[in-house]
Amino acid sequence: MEKKIIIELHDVSPFYKNELLNILRMLYEHGIKKFSILLTPNFKGRYRLDKDNSFKDLIKCLKQEIILHGLYHEGKFSLRHILATNREGEFADLSKEETRRRIVEGNKILKNCGIDTHFFVAPAWINNKYLEKILTEQKFKGIGNRWSIKIFNKKKIFSPIITLSNRNILSFLSKKSAKTLIKLYKNFETIRFAIHMQDANDSEKIILWKELIEQTEKRRLISYEDLTSES
Numbered sequence: 001m002e003k004k005i006i007i008e009l010h011d012v013s014p015f016y017k018n019e020l021l022n023i024l025r026m027l028y029e030h031g032i033k034k035f036s037i038l039l040t041p042n043f044k045g046r047y048r049l050d051k052d053n054s055f056k057d058l059i060k061c062l063k064q065e066i067i068l069h070g071l072y073h074e075g076k077f078s079l080r081h082i083l084a085t086n087r088e089g090e091f092a093d094l095s096k097e098e099t100r101r102r103i104v105e106g107n108k109i110l111k112n113c114g115i116d117t118h119f120f121v122a123p124a125w126i127n128n129k130y131l132e133k134i135l136t137e138q139k140f141k142g143i144g145n146r147w148s149i150k151i152f153n154k155k156k157i158f159s160p161i162i163t164l165s166n167r168n169i170l171s172f173l174s175k176k177s178a179k180t181l182i183k184l185y186k187n188f189e190t191i192r193f194a195i196h197m198q199d200a201n202d203s204e205k206i207i208l209w210k211e212l213i214e215q216t217e218k219r220r221l222i223s224y225e226d227l228t229s230e231s
């Protein structure tokens with residue numbers, strides 16, 4: 001069994017330009033030539049991708065797979081999701097119409113930039129019951145969840161995520177547990193790293209990501225698109 005890894009860069013937006021550059025430097029220093037960019041087209045309703053030409057050009061120059069990652073990356077405060085996220089569950093309680101509007105709008109901003117996308121990951125991995133149907137209707141090929149990637153009408157690939165949470169309470173715990181996690185995940189065929197832009201502002205997290213990348217360097221780097229063609 002050949003082991004594989006998908007490296008995902010989460011929350012990519014003009015808001016995190018410096019963070020992105022630092023993370024890209026780290027990846028290139030480790031010879032990582034394939035990764036997936038999770039783009040948020042209008043972060044917090046204030047950082048539209050198509051209004052920032054240099055950032056847009058940077059993204060296109062990277063020539064990597066683009067995954068739509070919400071529209072604003074912001075949701076209402078929700079007691080139900082407080083353990084999973086800090087107001088990042090953009091899609092948690094949206095109506096069908098608003099879910100569709102955000103997917104269409106996000107896609108439109110990417111199209112304005114000349115960027116194609118076929119996959120979606122919800123902020124904080126919090127979906128709602130309309131999401132898959134709307135994504136299918138909008139010609140998306142699949143969705144990434146916390147434990148698996150679903151290719152619509154085809155298959156579901158078990159591929160757990162390793163993430164270093166950005167929430168203060170959980171931050172310490174996940175730093176401690178990342179190495180334990182990698183041991184646990186060692187036998188899984190396909191794993192994913194979720195490197196968040198905010199991780200770039202925490203030197204301990206960057207050190208940890210470097211270690212994790214080194215520990216998994218024998219795995220073949222793949223994309224979501226690669227999964228659609230593999231058996």
Ligand SMILES: [Zn+2]
Nearest residue numbers: 010011123124
């Ligand atoms: Zn996110």
